[in-house]
Amino acid sequence: MQKLLLLGDEAIAQGAIDAGISGIYAYPGTPSTEITEYVHASKEASEKGVIASWAANEKTAMEAAIGMSYAGKRTMVCMKHVGLNVAADPFINAAITGANGGMIVVAADDPSMHSSQNEQDSRFYGKFALIPILEPSSQQEAYDMVHYGFELSEKFKVPVLLRITTRLAHSRSGVARSASKEQNEGSLPSDLRQFVLLPAIARKRYQGLLDTQPAFREESSKTKYNEYIDGNDKSLGIIACGLAYNYLMENYRNGCPYPVLKIGQYPLPTDMVEKMVDSVDRTLVLEDGYPMVEELLTGLLGRGLKISGRFDNTVPYAGELNPNVVARALGLEDTYGTDAPNLIVGRPPSMCPGCPHVDSYKDLLEALEPYSNGRVFSDIGCYTLGALPPFEAINSCVDMGASITMAKGAADAGLVPAVAVIGDSTFTHSGMTGLLDAVNANSPITVMILDNSTTGMTGGQPSAAFSKVEEICLGIGVEKEHIHVLKPLKKNHEENTAIIKKELEYQGVSVIIPTRECVVTLNRRMQAKFKNKKK
């Protein structure tokens, strides 16, 4: 079959379509977004009736996937690493309920924080949930592992975690497809109380999960994704997880002289690890993310085994791996071009020309002029760029939805007025419940919900909040006279500023909703319209 040129994300999506999923659920988040986008755009998937649906947040996505699995069909749910924090509750419990139809959870980690607030390692979540984890080293493996992951999930009746990182997610390479599978017929779990996690049932289910652990390890020893490649020089052995294997082999294009254990599946294959540490003088662990494997091997005291990695600074603790970091860890000669000349200046990302957020920030900043600095709590989206010059308008960006709740807490502490700045999609992701807290406490906060009618930062996916923001606020109990829908345009600057100013003085919850479509999605829509007209 002809090879497709696919991003790692797209390889996973194509794998899911070919492996017979009936539905994929996700909330957009870099670097995971393209998986669901691909299924969305796939003609094949739509002909097969695959549901490709953006959810309000990662938790609702995860729960929908659990429901589809309950009903006996194969399903995938995708998110960025921090999205798995949002979905952690159903994720951990799904390991206890078990899966009926095959279920794969994709978590895309972002070591080096290219587009994220932290570089947490999702393998810990898989370990925490006591389920098998797959970690591909190439686009082809990513594709193949989806097929295999569903087999694993249906064999052991548990969800499987597929962990990738930015470099694989957003790197393109040739992928050969394998034979497509039909979707599952719907079927209920044989035990209809399996998903009822009352303590008595949960204890039984949990014991079952514990009892399956040796089988998971055995599977890890048999799988083709864990491979022991012997080498003549036993002074060093290398455990290389996921992409780290590529960086290793980049440095040994004609073959590695040391024994190598290539890891693509967890829990770790105990016998293979044992074989490695028993036959070499020292073991180097190369893994992207946190030193998880290294920590398992060293233990608390690190006595006995000679293990190198991030703990002993053979590899820097923070940041993603690359061929040079690995070369230095191996004591090989490092390569470097020339330093970039000093005249080069930074070019940080910025809001697009014509972006509605620009006008919203101008209005807000002027309205805030009478007050001291440091009272604007923001959130996660394009408007987070308001932290940078020329605005330098915001004082926080912590997690999805935190703007409103942090403003409430700060107001409780006496910081009045406190302002929250949040986007429409982030508002329905995790802002609504916080707004309810604020309303119930009649907190003196002003919430700006910047409604650009899309999920902008990730490329303009539909927003779950579309045309609903005002009604939601009313429903939550914000007083009608303190909700203002504005049009953020230069010509409305004075009027908008005056409204914000007035609401900053109000000693209760007010909501300002500057509403104007994102210029990127607007342009895209206009171009499509123009194209259709031409046809």
Next chain:
Amino acid sequence: MKRDIILAGVGGQGILSTAAIIGLAAIEKGWYLKQAEVHGMSQRGGDVQSHLRISEDPIYSDLIPFGQADMILSVEPMESLRYLPYLNNETGWLVTNDKPFINIPNYPEQETVYNEIRKVKNHILINAEDIAKDLQSPKSANVVMLGSAVAQLGIEKQYFENAIKGLFGRKGEEVVNVNITALEAGIKFAEQYKV
């Protein structure tokens, strides 16, 4: 034979479509390819880069090691210099369009940027915009620039022509021809740089 290419520019300048032409040409020649792209936050007017690796032999790393790139291909002059740590000092080529993209208040003096580019042992500084304008096809500046790099890419011209046909075919014969003319103009421009 392998070519490791850093594609550089500013978010929205179309470096990924330039990468697509090279990628298609390499695939058609039967080479392997890996291409690490930048998506997400940095696309909003920030500096962007893509690591494009093409090779007769299988490729391991998605990232090009520092000091080992065979080429920096940039649609923006200052951005071309940002990636010098990746370029092979001896054999690597820096190929860049000369038109600055100024979306920051402290963009350096243009001439000093050009001087730094001229210091690189193997470089091509091309006024792709003007050449494209002369061809009555201002939109094909990136293809003109790509043309100026063709001699250093180890892939014959006809593969690039086929790639252009493959990518622009849907838009009609005229668009294909305009881009092939642009490619040729770039190739011709680069002849003065022959070593």
